[in-house]
Amino acid sequence: MTPAMPRIRRRDPVPCGGGWPDTVPPLLRRIYAARGASAWELAQPRLAALAPPDTLTGIDAAAALLEAAILEDRHIVVVGDFDCDGATACAVGVRGLRMLGARRVSHAVPNRMVHGYGLSPALVEELAALRPELLLTVDHGIACHAGVAAARARGWQVLVTDHHLPGQQLPPADAIVNPNLPGDAFPSKALAGVGVIFYVLLALRRRMREAGRFPGGVQPDLTTLLDLVAVGTVADLVPLDTNNRALVAAGLRQLRAGRGCAGLRALIEVCGRQPACLTAADIGFAIGPRLNAAGRLEDMALGIECLLTDDPERARELAAILDGINAERRAVQQAMTDDAEAALARARLDAAALAPCLFDPDWHPGVVGLVASKIKERLYRPVIAFAPAEPGAAVLRGSARSIPGFHIRDALAAVDTAHPGLVQRFGGHAMAAGLTLELEKLPAFEQAWQAHAARVLDRAMLQAELLSDGELLPQELDRFHAEALRDGGPWGQGFPEPLFDGQFEVLDWRVVGERHLRLRLRHPGGREPLSAIRFGGWQGREPPRRLHLAYRLVPDDYRGARAVQLTIEHFEPA
Known part of the structure; x- marks a missing residue:
């Protein structure tokens, strides 16, 4: 079966509307409008615009369960999942409950090879050694009927927080919070698992505040957990609707300011990324895969420990281990993908x-x-x-x-x-x-x-399709616009990173790293050559002299240069 060849289709123009800050260039306004954000407050939503927690079905019951467990000093075990969303959700749950006064909080995570997915009866049997009194599932549980029943049979309470689509029957938990429950009125159905537990903590804090549980009226600042919320949300590829963009943008601001948890700071360092200009793409392509790799090949307990430690040295040790596991994961993935492509070819x-x-x-x-x-x-x-x-x-x-x-x-x-x-x-x-x-x-x-x-x-x-934001003018192919596009996010699922198309003359080219194609291009209306790269683009033959490209405009800081580069997503003869 031959690879699908995408076609390039330009987005329909949408009026930008008014009321934009003078600092937002017309190009960015046009891009926002094409994504349904016709005003600044929709393009860059703030935390003040978050949907309130009280419309989430079951959230009051969940907050009551957790408040009682904290007041009675009961043992709460947060049960995570073995992907990045599950790991960050587990870390948010543990850190947040401790901030709200819980003294007996533990965590556990299934091992993919031993327990299978989620809260299984096998995992419940193993958790008995911890003697939990309340299990709090994060990023799973809605499909774990047998595991929830096994935990309840032992006399434990179970609070399920999840975002996966429920089946026809719900598990027999004491409380369930999931924005995708039938009849749920919460407006953002795209919350990741880490977003759901963050909302539960917000509701718990409000309940405790109204009950006068915080001496002197000083309540914990749960926004300090948004670095983890941002990473889990982006890595899980949920749509970045207005609510999720507000959460992710706030988390990115923390990470860019160097205020993330020790584990995330260490992962940014081992990835070779610059915190000051970190993007959602850096999370999706660098940080998330290193956390996910632990759950894929080893044990996600490593990833969760990295996110929970406050010791910078220990965080660096764990980040280095996760980086090594990710390298192994890439090798395994490439071998398996090669096998799959060979099987497809043999099967014709x-x-x-x-x-x-x-x-x-x-x-x-x-x-x-x-x-x-x-x-x-x-x-x-x-x-x-x-x-x-x-x-x-x-x-x-x-x-x-x-x-x-x-x-x-x-x-x-x-x-x-x-x-x-x-x-x-x-x-x-x-x-x-x-x-x-x-x-x-x-x-x-x-x-x-x-x-x-x-x-x-x-x-x-x-028919694969690449949606283009149109052509860039020669004067827009500059550093100012590249930085505006980079910093204008967060971009992701449902709010895609800007993609442009146009025709260029190929001045010269070379192969780098055996598989990648480095090009020097000229825009028909421009004077200065432009650097471009197509990762995996070497096809064993010289590219045509004129190309129609679908590309992204990105800053290029290689070796201290303050230049721009076109990252090519697709090319074909012009």
Whole structure:
């Protein structure tokens, strides 16, 4: 199956409106308006504009449970998840409860290879040694019926905080907070798991303040946790709606000012990023993957420890370990992706394979999501990648990634409804989901999955598209506009980083790092040459003399230079 070739489509112009500060250049106003932010307060929302917590279903019950546990000095165990959102949510939960007066707070996280996903009965059995009285799940729990029931059977209270889509039945928890519960009135359905627990802490603080629990009226400043909220939100690829952008922007301001927790400061250092100009992209491509790598290949307890320590030296040690695990993860991911692409080539899949299912008995279950994502980007089709839950196991763990218009969690639900018992369990979102499956049922699942995809997928949806913000004028290809674009975010899912297109003359080119293409270009109306790079762009042949590019304009500080660079996302002959 050949790679999908995207087409470039320019966004429709949208009126910018008035009331913009003079410091916002017209280019940025145009970009904001194209993303639905027609006024400054929508483009750069502040914390004062956050949706109030009281519209979240179950949040009052959650706050009451936590307040009682704190007042009675009960043992609270925060149970995290093994991805970046789950790790940051765990750190926010532990740090926030301690700030609010909890003295007996522990944390735990499932090991992917030992316990499987979330609050499982196996994890509950292991947690018994801690003698918890209240379990607080973060970034999971809404699908953990058996684990919640096992904890309740031991006499423990369970508070579930999650953001994943619920099934037809809810787990038997004492309280559940999830913006995606049926009938929930909270306006931001895009909260990440770390955002949900932050909101629960806000509600708890308000309850304790109204009850006069803070001597002298001095209450803890929970905004100090927003560095962690920002990292988890960006890394989980949830849409950056107005509410999430306010949270992420505030967290980025803390990180840029050097006020992040010791672990995040150490991770920024090991990534080689500059804190003063840190962006959401730095979180998504550098910090998040290093935290995620621990949960994929090792134990996310390492990542959570890094986020909880206040010792800078210990934080640096842990960040270095996470950096090494991430390097190993990249090697494993590349080998698995190569295997997947070779399997696709051998199978000679034709256009009928609308939603490929991939499996290899030697793959690592912690990396299948990355493989699915890579193949999805290459083919621009929904993809599920499977691996044994552990070496030689008869149970598979699958990770699914989708394209716009094909809700992959709902697709799994449709298959499960049509074929009861085929899938052991599943959960997720519109664009990403996970499932477990018996190995012997893989052929039947693939047949059912392809049949559902054939019914639902419109072939027009399989055309990859790059949405461009149009052409930049020669005078806009400068440092001022590059910095304005960089600092005008946070950019991310649902509020995409600006992308431009246009025709350029290729003055010269060279291959760097074996796979990347470095070019020197000239804009038709410009005088000065422009530096550009296309990562992974070397195709074994000389590029055409004239190119139509889709690109991003970014500052280039290499070796102290204050220049600009075009980062090319796609090129084709002009």
